[in-house]
Amino acid sequence: MPIVIDHRPGKQVTPPGPRQKRDPAPSRLKYRLERMWLKPLYRRVLRVGVPAFLLALVGGLWLADEDRRAMLTDNVTSVVTKVQSRDEFQVRVMTIEGASPVVDRALRAMLPVDLPASSFDIDLAALRLQVMQLDAIETIDLRVKPGGVLSAVVKERDPAILWRHARGIDMLDAGGHRVASVTSREVRPELPMISGEGADLATVEALALFDAAGPILPRVRGLVRRGERRWDLVLDHGQRILLPETGAVIALEAAIALDRAEDMLGRDIVTVDLRDPQRPVLRLGIDARNTVRTARGLPLLAPDGTVLPEETEG
Amino acid sequence: MADLYQTQRAMRNMRGAALQRGVIGILDIGTSKIACLVLRFDGTGTFRETDGVGPMAGQVNFRVIGAASTRSRGMRRGEIETMAETERAIRTVVAAAQKVAGVRVDHVIACLSGGRPSSYGLAGEITLASGKVGDQDVAQALAACDPPDFGRGREVLHAQPVNFAVDNRSNLADPRDHLGNKLFCDMHVLTVDGDVIGNLVQCIRRCDLELAGIASAPYASARASLVEDEQELGSACIDFGGGGTGVSIFIKKHMIFSDHVPIGGNLITQDIAQGLRVNLPLAERLKTLNGGVEATGRDDRDMIDVGGETGDWEADRRQVSRADVIGVMRPRVEEILEHVREVLDAAGFDCMPSQQIVLTGGGSQIPGLDGLATRILGPNVRCGRPLRIDGLAHQLTDPSFSSAVGLALFAAHPQDEWWDFEMLADRYPARSLRRAYRWFKNNW
Numbered sequence: 001m002p003i004v005i006d007h008r009p010g011k012q013v014t015p016p017g018p019r020q021k022r023d024p025a026p027s028r029l030k031y032r033l034e035r036m037w038l039k040p041l042y043r044r045v046l047r048v049g050v051p052a053f054l055l056a057l058v059g060g061l062w063l064a065d066e067d068r069r070a071m072l073t074d075n076v077t078s079v080v081t082k083v084q085s086r087d088e089f090q091v092r093v094m095t096i097e098g099a100s101p102v103v104d105r106a107l108r109a110m111l112p113v114d115l116p117a118s119s120f121d122i123d124l125a126a127l128r129l130q131v132m133q134l135d136a137i138e139t140i141d142l143r144v145k146p147g148g149v150l151s152a153v154v155k156e157r158d159p160a161i162l163w164r165h166a167r168g169i170d171m172l173d174a175g176g177h178r179v180a181s182v183t184s185r186e187v188r189p190e191l192p193m194i195s196g197e198g199a200d201l202a203t204v205e206a207l208a209l210f211d212a213a214g215p216i217l218p219r220v221r222g223l224v225r226r227g228e229r230r231w232d233l234v235l236d237h238g239q240r241i242l243l244p245e246t247g248a249v250i251a252l253e254a255a256i257a258l259d260r261a262e263d264m265l266g267r268d269i270v271t272v273d274l275r276d277p278q279r280p281v282l283r284l285g286i287d288a289r290n291t292v293r294t295a296r297g298l299p300l301l302a303p304d305g306t307v308l309p310e311e312t313e314g
Numbered sequence: 315m316a317d318l319y320q321t322q323r324a325m326r327n328m329r330g331a332a333l334q335r336g337v338i339g340i341l342d343i344g345t346s347k348i349a350c351l352v353l354r355f356d357g358t359g360t361f362r363e364t365d366g367v368g369p370m371a372g373q374v375n376f377r378v379i380g381a382a383s384t385r386s387r388g389m390r391r392g393e394i395e396t397m398a399e400t401e402r403a404i405r406t407v408v409a410a411a412q413k414v415a416g417v418r419v420d421h422v423i424a425c426l427s428g429g430r431p432s433s434y435g436l437a438g439e440i441t442l443a444s445g446k447v448g449d450q451d452v453a454q455a456l457a458a459c460d461p462p463d464f465g466r467g468r469e470v471l472h473a474q475p476v477n478f479a480v481d482n483r484s485n486l487a488d489p490r491d492h493l494g495n496k497l498f499c500d501m502h503v504l505t506v507d508g509d510v511i512g513n514l515v516q517c518i519r520r521c522d523l524e525l526a527g528i529a530s531a532p533y534a535s536a537r538a539s540l541v542e543d544e545q546e547l548g549s550a551c552i553d554f555g556g557g558g559t560g561v562s563i564f565i566k567k568h569m570i571f572s573d574h575v576p577i578g579g580n581l582i583t584q585d586i587a588q589g590l591r592v593n594l595p596l597a598e599r600l601k602t603l604n605g606g607v608e609a610t611g612r613d614d615r616d617m618i619d620v621g622g623e624t625g626d627w628e629a630d631r632r633q634v635s636r637a638d639v640i641g642v643m644r645p646r647v648e649e650i651l652e653h654v655r656e657v658l659d660a661a662g663f664d665c666m667p668s669q670q671i672v673l674t675g676g677g678s679q680i681p682g683l684d685g686l687a688t689r690i691l692g693p694n695v696r697c698g699r700p701l702r703i704d705g706l707a708h709q710l711t712d713p714s715f716s717s718a719v720g721l722a723l724f725a726a727h728p729q730d731e732w733w734d735f736e737m738l739a740d741r742y743p744a745r746s747l748r749r750a751y752r753w754f755k756n757n758w
Binding site for chain 1: 417521
């Protein structure tokens, strides 16, 4: 507040307005810079190149120190582990459904980490691949459920057939995949038996044959794969039915029909050869042939098929 | 004239380069304002129908992407008086137009209104040796035009062949391959003061711009404001500028005469300032807002405040009537029109088949000017606005921008000039490969 107030008109000092630019023309330097700025190359370099270069420079200089790099990686890993080991990601229990006790134990042993563990440490896809290598398991559904439960829903393979081969006896499922080994036939007497090289590749046909063998099933010992192309049906008393490569089931049904009509298999017949469906061949047993030979007055045959020397009377 | 041939050819090549890059600037340097348009040429020539701009006069293959205008500085009577000031004004307007366009302008086409233009009609005649007109014959006929003594320091701005005739067949636009014994050609040459052009070139070069062409302002404004029929049948375009009034006469789509009356709008402003004792900005304001040439009784009652900041109450509360303004303006406008009349008489405008007169330029916006011009110049007078071109803002379409628009048309489709034709064979440099090629072509 001034001491003396001047009340005379027209003397008020008006504040100077914003300083007016005297010359509207851009200076020569500004003009040149503006024109340079309008060049696309300069524009791109200044807008993208220079900031990118500065960022890279600062980052590079900061990272040039070994200690800082180590510190940075430590920090990153600690943050990652802190997040991964949070309570929400912990898996505490493993539940297994649909598995027999043996498979259950094997599955639990296969889990690479001890529970409780973080769900980030359990690689479900790898675990699944590993589990699928177990022959007894057909499918497995592995998932981490909320509440920290690792759930495994297992479908085991059903053993359908026994396969005797050079290294022992295996149980196969209907598709021919190995389920488990058994020590002897008596462990699973209810399963039919096949043998021979490549028999596991034709289990479907084998099962169809066993189904077709209905009436003579009690007499069936098993099926033998011959030359990886056809089956022999082996009955007790050393009888065999040689089945053709194609149409084996029909041939077997024909043989069973013959048996029903004429009690073919109850007679002394060693082999029923049905390999050529047009021309079934029977091979008689040695007793039958000797009976025939006696009736015809021919010399008898030994059990190995050789002709015995004629016994001279007296 | 061979030297001129080379420089003008170089400017044509520069124009071609600019068209290839697609951006060219138009710089209309007038006495009262400087306008800059930035044109983008898209090579396809596809026509975009936008707000009533039709595909009329070949303005289809470019559009205006930036435009600016500013008060002119350092100019007097269409000539550069103070170089540095004009350079600053050019920098202002080019920077503004570039900013609007978002592209850099490297090549400009400028126009020149002053420089005491004088036009000459030349005639040349050759005998055709082969009985047929070839490229070289046209060049020879053009070279046979006998130029008069233009005077010291005069430069040729336009040299347009306006007519070709073979024997008795005249009015040929393109005489090539015509059969006959004699080839005649008429050429219109416009010369201006060489130093004025030199100053303009220097000024533009100091703004880091390349000159890709130069045209006379009356020619440019006539190309923008005369419609095609008027150009064909004969008409005069009168460009009322700030520093002078340009006159150009067109017939058969060619300019045949051009002159310049060194009285313009600035002188009217000066008259008002002196006659009514007001300052120049106020005089300019009075002229543009309240000016006119026909006083009516109502104008006596139409009082205008011409206050000032002198502190003198009597002077600051002064009023003038509109009739006073008109009374000051009218004698000067009449004087301009009388001068134009003299120029037209000297050019023989009375003998033209159609005597259409088109008024354009900023001064043509004076109300009642066409009525006055009808009384002085002739019955067929109209006020012409420039052709609509694509992308030009509406406030830049009034008559004062007709020379800028005309320059844009000139940039897109320049009329054939002498230097667009084939060069005469003996004008080639002695060891030129093209000379050898030409010799082989002519002898086998």
